[in-house]
Amino acid sequence: MLKSKDGAAEPKRGGSIWKRLSRASTTEVARRPATTSPPPVSASFNEFQESAADAWGDDADDGLSKVQYHRSNSVSGSSGGAGGVSASSGSSSKGSTRSSSPVKAGPGARAAGGMMSPTKKAGITSPQKAAGRMHRRMSSGGSGGTAASSDSRPRASTSPPGGAVDDDGAAQRAKGARIEKFKALIASPNLDLAALRELSWNGIPSEVRPDVWRLLSGYLPANIDRREITLERKRAEYRDFVQQYYTNKGGDTDALTHQIQIDIKRTNTGMPEFHNDVTHALFERILFIWAFRHPSSGYVQGINDLVTPFVTVFLSPHMEGGAADDNPVCDASAVSEEIRDIVEADSYWCLTKLLDGIQDNYTAAQPGIQKRIMEMKDLMGRVDKALDDHLAKNAIDYLQFAFRWMNCLLMRELPLRSTIRLWDTYSAQTDGFATFHMYVCVAFLTTFSKELLAIVEFQDLIMFLQKLPTKDWHEKEVALLLAEAYRLEFTYHEAKNHLQ
Numbered sequence: 001m002l003k004s005k006d007g008a009a010e011p012k013r014g015g016s017i018w019k020r021l022s023r024a025s026t027t028e029v030a031r032r033p034a035t036t037s038p039p040p041v042s043a044s045f046n047e048f049q050e051s052a053a054d055a056w057g058d059d060a061d062d063g064l065s066k067v068q069y070h071r072s073n074s075v076s077g078s079s080g081g082a083g084g085v086s087a088s089s090g091s092s093s094k095g096s097t098r099s100s101s102p103v104k105a106g107p108g109a110r111a112a113g114g115m116m117s118p119t120k121k122a123g124i125t126s127p128q129k130a131a132g133r134m135h136r137r138m139s140s141g142g143s144g145g146t147a148a149s150s151d152s153r154p155r156a157s158t159s160p161p162g163g164a165v166d167d168d169g170a171a172q173r174a175k176g177a178r179i180e181k182f183k184a185l186i187a188s189p190n191l192d193l194a195a196l197r198e199l200s201w202n203g204i205p206s207e208v209r210p211d212v213w214r215l216l217s218g219y220l221p222a223n224i225d226r227r228e229i230t231l232e233r234k235r236a237e238y239r240d241f242v243q244q245y246y247t248n249k250g251g252d253t254d255a256l257t258h259q260i261q262i263d264i265k266r267t268n269t270g271m272p273e274f275h276n277d278v279t280h281a282l283f284e285r286i287l288f289i290w291a292f293r294h295p296s297s298g299y300v301q302g303i304n305d306l307v308t309p310f311v312t313v314f315l316s317p318h319m320e321g322g323a324a325d326d327n328p329v330c331d332a333s334a335v336s337e338e339i340r341d342i343v344e345a346d347s348y349w350c351l352t353k354l355l356d357g358i359q360d361n362y363t364a365a366q367p368g369i370q371k372r373i374m375e376m377k378d379l380m381g382r383v384d385k386a387l388d389d390h391l392a393k394n395a396i397d398y399l400q401f402a403f404r405w406m407n408c409l410l411m412r413e414l415p416l417r418s419t420i421r422l423w424d425t426y427s428a429q430t431d432g433f434a435t436f437h438m439y440v441c442v443a444f445l446t447t448f449s450k451e452l453l454a455i456v457e458f459q460d461l462i463m464f465l466q467k468l469p470t471k472d473w474h475e476k477e478v479a480l481l482l483a484e485a486y487r488l489e490f491t492y493h494e495a496k497n498h499l500q
Helices: 027-031 045-052 107-111 126-140 167-189 193-200 209-216 224-247 252-266 277-293 304-317 337-357 365-383 385-393 401-406 416-427 434-446 448-455 456-467 477-494
Strands: 010-012 066-070
Touching: 010 304, 010 365, 045 126, 126 224, 167 193, 167 209, 193 209, 193 434, 209 337, 224 277, 252 277, 252 304, 252 477, 277 304, 277 337, 277 448, 304 337, 304 416, 365 385, 365 401, 365 456, 365 477, 385 448, 401 416, 401 434, 416 477, 434 477, 448 456
Parallel strands: none
Antiparallel strands: 010 066
């Protein structure tokens, strides 16, 4: 039995909204005769979760889809405020034995994972001007509906990337100037977070992305004098978690460990560099510790995917050849143990910050996902009624494809390079991984409207939706997707008419 300081943890297995999904779901669908009538639309969410076997496609396994653990009150979940960094209560490291592979702090950690030195201050375009430009560009192409009232939420720069620069030299100079703007903001004594969000909306250069993600997630404070000590403290705190929860885990956690290991083997199947014992072990520790420290949700299938962008980005400065925007690699075995420890700790804390904002996606019955899918369906009825009617006519329930989009934040639908670029913009918004992601999903679905309208069989529609043709997507496609998502949000956010 795995024990905390004040008592024993009591394991409790919970189920996700998918009781059990068949491994051969898409194969079975493909084998249906063309004349087979489409299954009836589910009358309720509970009925649907019993009958649908299409949400995960070929990737679903036959084991647990969710393992939930409850333990004594002495071990509390980490807090998730977006604006600051605080130590998790109930996780004291006093008396704990150090891990056999500790996270190195001090000068070594500074060289490997510290913040950059100051550079020359650069000017930033005001959010109001950027939003105004975007509105003027997009208003002429909007769908019908009532425009949203003024958004009081913090807003980053929302104009899509500009046109291509023909002159390679000019493009390089523009890129260099943009990097300098990021460096100047990062090096300021007290970071202007609003300006950093604005600058990040259109993408973050790979040279500064690790630092910017740490700052935008709230893992690091705005005050530059507090950053290094915060890094050392949080990395040491994670090292103690490894010793307390993972190294000394008991046999009662075998089910949780087994499910995590199964899902890790199924992660990043198109990236052979990922599949080695070192990288798998790093992922396993992060997921196990997060699940044990968050008993209200526990581990849910799909969270394993969300670790990948963080590990990839934080590894990138230390990989041979440096960061690669077009072909990112997630291979922890390629760096030293000291670097791995730093990357692991930073990835854990940033994952925690992300999930704190969307945790209702992973609690019992996953109400956050249900809510977003309902919003998505309602909005689709306004922005692309022809496609919405076509899906309904063929008995396609949005849960059959959009569940995975929400659960994994489109990671299984897009190449990793596109996911990282998408997360730049999500991180630049205070609710990017929640509200704005729903608009991105609507824009994503409408991108393939023409192809979907041409398909008239239920099984063909399902198969197409589960394997969309995005493997060749790059910066341009993601920029267009984000621009359309912004247009939809600008038009419909807080406008209730589209729900009627």
